[in-house]
Amino acid sequence: AQRVTQPEKLLSVFKGAPVELKCNYSYSGSPELFWYVQYSRQRLQLLLRHISRESIKGFTADLNKGETSFHLKKPFAQEEDSAMYYCALSRSYNTDKLIFGTGTRLQVFP
Amino acid sequence: GAVVSQHPSWVICKSGTSVKIECRSLDFQATTMFWYRQFPKQSLMLMATSNEGSKATYEQGVEKDKFLINHASLTLSTLTVTSAHPEDSSFYICSASHAGRANQPQHFGDGTRLSIL
Numbered sequence: 565a566q567r568v569t570q571p572e573k574l575l576s577v578f579k580g581a582p583v584e585l586k587c588n589y590s591y592s593g594s595p596e597l598f599w600y601v602q603y604s605r606q607r608l609q610l611l612l613r614h615i616s617r618e619s620i621k622g623f624t625a626d627l628n629k630g631e632t633s634f635h636l637k638k639p640f641a642q643e644e645d646s647a648m649y650y651c652a653l654s655r656s657y658n659t660d661k662l663i664f665g666t667g668t669r670l671q672v673f674p
Numbered sequence: 675g676a677v678v679s680q681h682p683s684w685v686i687c688k689s690g691t692s693v694k695i696e697c698r699s700l701d702f703q704a705t706t707m708f709w710y711r712q713f714p715k716q717s718l719m720l721m722a723t724s725n726e727g728s729k730a731t732y733e734q735g736v737e738k739d740k741f742l743i744n745h746a747s748l749t750l751s752t753l754t755v756t757s758a759h760p761e762d763s764s765f766y767i768c769s770a771s772h773a774g775r776a777n778q779p780q781h782f783g784d785g786t787r788l789s790i791l
Contacts, residue, residue, distance in 0.1 A: 661708055661723055662720070664710075664719075
């Protein structure tokens with residue numbers, strides 16, 4: 565069965581500190597991995613996906629198949645990064661359902 | 675572009691009432707729409723996958739007679755919670771993916787908060 569695990573419910577850092585939001589998954593095939601973000605009072609939106617290998621708002625995430633991880637990282641956190649972050653897995657890019665982790669709330673203090 | 679609209683955003687009704695939630699893709703066609711449910715401080719749980727012109731596929735444990743899904747066009751899917759009870763109170767979110775376009779992510783609606791008294 566597919567499963568996404570986000571071990572931290574809350575991560576608090578000060579502005580300028582590095583951030584790493586952990587995500588581990590279990591899936592026997594080759595998954596598509598995503599990070600979604602939900603800012604206060606806004607809808608869920610895609611932050612980045614592993615196939616794009618891109619950096620969005622300073623965030624990056626590398627798929628490590630050996631460790632079955634897809635951790636989200638940012639070297640210098642900003643206050644506007646405070647939000648709820650969800651890691652998600654899909655068996656195919658846009659035609660299949662997303663399996664979400666439980667989410668990590670990131671709080672960045674000034 | 676790629677906006678998904680949900681209506682209503684908040685509904686409060688009496689126990690036993692049936693409630694319909696609409697999910698519309700405003701500027702694109704969506705062959706597939708997904709319905710999720712989110713309890714407070716918990717993650718999104720997929721309820722069903724809705725394909726235009728065919729029956730929805732429900733996840734294990736989701737009552738299809740309780741949560742009726744209709745996807746009659748490429749821009750509209752509806753979720754009807756029949757004979758709603760307080761335990762059905764939750765946040766319901768839909769998402770949609772482009773028809774015939776590769777490498778496009780799911781786009782989410784704002785969600786509908788359902789409160790059953």
